[in-house]
Amino acid sequence: MSSAEPTTDRVTRTHVLTPAEAADVLTLARAAGDADGADPFDEHTLLRLRDPEAPAVHLTARGPDGTLTGYAHLDTTDPGAGVGVELAVRPGHRRQGTGRALARGVLATASGPLRAWAHGDHPSAAALAVDLGFARARVLWQLRRPLTAPLPEPRLPDGVALRAFVPGADDAAWLALNARAFASHPEQGRWTEVDLRVRLGEPWFDPAGFLLAEESATGRLLGFHWTKVHERPGSARIGEVYVLGVDPAAHGGGLGRALTAAGLAYLRDRRGLDRAMLYVDESNTAAVALYERLGFARWSAHVNYRLG
Known part of the structure; x- marks a missing residue:
């Protein structure tokens, strides 16, 4: 150019x-x-x-x-x-x-x-x-994995159960959890009720594929895995780990791995998909390592440039 x-x-x-x-x-x-x-x-x-x-x-x-x-x-x-x-x-x-x-x-x-x-x-x-x-400032990787390969069992921590998101009832609690989970994220942590509502109204939204992990004794939300299915004429369908978050207070107990595995199983077993993708910041080494252990590999890169 x-x-x-x-x-x-x-x-x-x-x-x-x-x-x-x-x-x-x-x-x-x-x-x-x-x-x-x-x-x-x-x-x-x-x-x-x-x-x-x-x-x-x-x-x-x-x-x-x-x-x-x-x-x-x-x-x-x-x-x-x-x-x-x-x-x-x-x-x-x-x-x-x-x-x-x-x-x-x-x-x-x-x-x-x-x-x-x-x-x-x-x-x-x-x-x-x-x-x-402009200066190269941030790299977002797209990772992919086949869903035809074996998936790990979603082993939840004791006292934690999975259920589907309920629009209208879970909005406020989820937004608060999302803000805690992504407090340092430049985009995701700033989501508002409007941001959520717009996506809940999209044709692709599937409440059964929006998994919430809650503390059984209190009902407190500890984490979530929101899945998405991309369907485009002329292209193969692919599932996405759309947003995966865990309350900082629940880190270290394997909840992130369990939520990832549960969402991937949903995309395979309930939606009939044979591949999945996700986006992760190159700098988020802990998340990259988690996804690589779960069979994801780098597919492409998206680069953010800054000026001023």
Whole structure:
């Protein structure tokens, strides 16, 4: 991308996308994901694309014929933590300066620190980030394992039982547990009731696959394994360890391993899946070691770049 000629595409900025414009962006995202083997936008961005009231800035690049050739999403929810950026260029329109034009639009629009994700660690994204002065700050690994291989038995600690999440009844207790379990996590630990409610309303949500570990004597929540199934036309179904958390007070008793095994068994036995995936920070060595012991191996990397 660094050697591309200046683009003739027109870059525009808006705070609200029309339904037709949002559909155009989703089509572009699918094309980019199919070409790169990694979706260019994370779940948070995709959910916000469907919510016209979500605070965001949208940069679109269109060719002379009106074709959407590129898109950049600026998440302005928490300016103090930095503006989140995700960017994609349509396959067939790459190496023509569109990505650089969008990136310059981002720099001209945003103030304060920037946090930009390069999903799949694409070489062109890395080159552009270096050219613009961004520094590689965080790596998120995607790990995978076959569910056809043997799974460990989910051995729960004494006095702990598993049950399914009950929407409406468990919301507040789960949010409090999630905040404790991910107190130092830059995204997950800040989930609000709105964040939870949006996901509970998604077509993929399955309460039976949202496992809660509770103390039998008191009903206190100690941990959870929220599973997810990805179903995309033309692609094989795959399960995900969507969110796995354990109360810090319950660490060291094997609960995380038991919850992981129970969720994987659910995906295999109840959902009929033959493979599973998860995301984990490279720096979270304890979690990486746990997942590797459970048969997961590295599949791809997603890199966060910082500026300012």
